[in-house]
Amino acid sequence: MxxxxxxxxxxxxxxxxxxxxxxxxxxxxxxxxxxxxxxxxxxxxxxxxxxxxxxxxxxxxxxxxxxxxxxxxxxxxTVKAILRRMLFFQLYGRLIEQFPFTVERSEVEPFVGVLKRNGLVFHVGVVRGDIEKWETFFKWHYDNERIILVTEKLTFLTPIQPYIKDKLIRVTTDENLKTAPTDDLFYEWDGTRWIKEER
The missing domain is CATH 1.10.10.10 (Winged helix-like DNA-binding domain superfamily/Winged helix DNA-binding domain)
Incomplete structure (x- = not known):
């Protein structure tokens, strides 16, 4: 081997x-x-x-x-769980274009996995028709973890917007994973709209 x-x-x-x-x-x-x-x-x-x-x-x-x-x-x-895991690796593949990350499983629902780099931990989730789970998580269980979410469209995240302003949460889309430069992958919620992450 x-x-x-x-x-x-x-x-x-x-x-x-x-x-x-x-x-x-x-x-x-x-x-x-x-x-x-x-x-x-x-x-x-x-x-x-x-x-x-x-x-x-x-x-x-x-x-x-x-x-x-x-x-x-x-x-x-399930089929959805398989697709979520494939999107996790799509994200991982884009991020390691810039920095090395290690992969670990997540012990926290509804996350797919964890990415680690230089002592930083990023919990990765894929939002696919299960926004109620995410709303519950951010309302009751969020404890200032660093989070990356992958979603098909930013508008699908409307229900969680009240809970994520000024939090360590970054979002990317399926389309960004396919076409955006690595420096331009992520959005953050400023309280009124999604803006490109400032680096």
Whole structure:
């Protein structure tokens, strides 16, 4: 097992699922042969998610490795949960263009995972039709954690706006993850509108 393969295994164990393109781009610089080698070695299992006319390939660890590295219990993951995890890795892939981060699982609902850098902890959530959960969290459970949210559209976050002014919360969108420069990924809520994060 190579050092990079071990990094893949430990990282995927924390979140449970990674998209095929994300795996190849983030860990193997686009070299699909290295991904295929991990499949051949029995480290990764490939799956396909059918979304309308689209087929989305993704990977999980083999059951043996998932058990060995105390990975996420995959049998409980819904389609939405799988997609959230893939968006987590899309964010991770963009952030490591600038800085190294480590990945950990989140013990706090409704977050997908945690990113750590230089002692800073960022709780990452993906908002997808579950805004009530987030409203409850910010109203009753938020304790000044650093949070990054990924949402399809900023307008979907209207219910949580009363709770997040002057908080350590940054937001990005699906579109920003695809097209925005890394320095221009995030928004913050100033009390009346979403503004680009000042750096």
């Amino acid at each position: 190579t050092e990079n393969e071990m990094k893949v295994i430990k990282t995927v164990a924390e979140i449970g699922v990674i998209g095929a393109n994300q795996l190849t781009r983030i860990f193997f610089r686009g070299n699909k042969k290295k991904t295929r080698k991990m499949i051949q070695k029995g480290f990764l299992i490939q799956h396909t998610l059918e979304q309308g006319t689209k087929s989305i390939p993704f990977f999980t660890l083999s059951s043996v490795l998932n058990k060995q590295f105390e990975g996420v219990q995959l049998e409980y993951l």
